[in-house]
């Protein structure tokens with residue numbers, strides 16, 4: 205049988221203890237290997253809860269009732285060592301994810317690699333590579349607690365990608381980064397290959413430049429999913445999600461693409477501008 209190279213979520217419902225209504229309601233979705241999926245939605249719509257379930261944090265660390273099925277590349281969360289080994293996870297408040305045991309940024313990145321039993325020379329190479337990717341080369345000798353909020357987010361991402369995960373789950377990973385750091389992060393994300401990425405973000409303009417698909421969460425439900433173009437051309441007003449800046453401009457100017465949709469990213473904007481000249 206062919207190896208299953210998808211993320212499959214089948215009728216997922218989840219409810220925290222002490223609450224009457226579920227925070228996730230009947231989520232169905234599928235992601236092909238190598239895709240970048242952006243998860244958007246208002247506050248309290250269930251984005252973090254979905255990340256927690258898919259990362260296995262619910263119910264391995266945080267307790268909640270969960271119904272339905274989900275598999276990452278054929279693996280179920282019950283198969284925890286294998287499931288855990290294939291995921292890289294950055295949740296909200298990444299400072300809380302630091303081991304608290306490392307004297308330096310380099311040691312923190314090395315932590316999971318040592319646990320994996322990687323050879324010392326390979327560990328050094330991985331540290332240097334992911335530090336460069338996350339713009340932390342100059343901080344490798346610093347104590348993790350001396351980093352700024354944005355740098356801690358970059359360290360958490362570096363640590364998550366150092367193990368070469370099959371699936372990367374990122375919950376609002378740029379919330380504390382400055383504009384340059386955020387731009388560098390999305391530039392890096394655009395070039396990621398061989399990793400399937402689920403990213404919660406409110407940076408809709410950046411997301412539209414790089415995402416293969418977008419999921420919209422509203423009140424615990426996955427109310428829309430598709431390409432950025434399809435999703436942002438069909439936003440319901442009660443989701444209260446703004447269109448990308450480029451789409452808003454095109455709507456004002458009535459610049460539509462050949463298929464009648466408004467552009468959502470720079471490449472599409474260029475296409476309509478070319479057509480209108």
Ligand SMILES: Nc1ncnc2c1ncn2[C@@H]1O[C@H](COP(=O)(O)OP(=O)(O)OP(=O)(O)O)[C@@H](O)[C@H]1O
Pocket residue numbers: 220221223227245246247248249250251252253254266
């Ligand atoms: N540990 C918990 N116990 C009980 N309820 C919780 C818990 N964590 C989250 N909730 C509730 O679950 C709902 C969904 O929260 P969640 O954090 O998943 O939303 P979100 O879309 O990520 O929001 P935000 O954008 O503000 O982070 C909210 O109503 C929240 O109050």
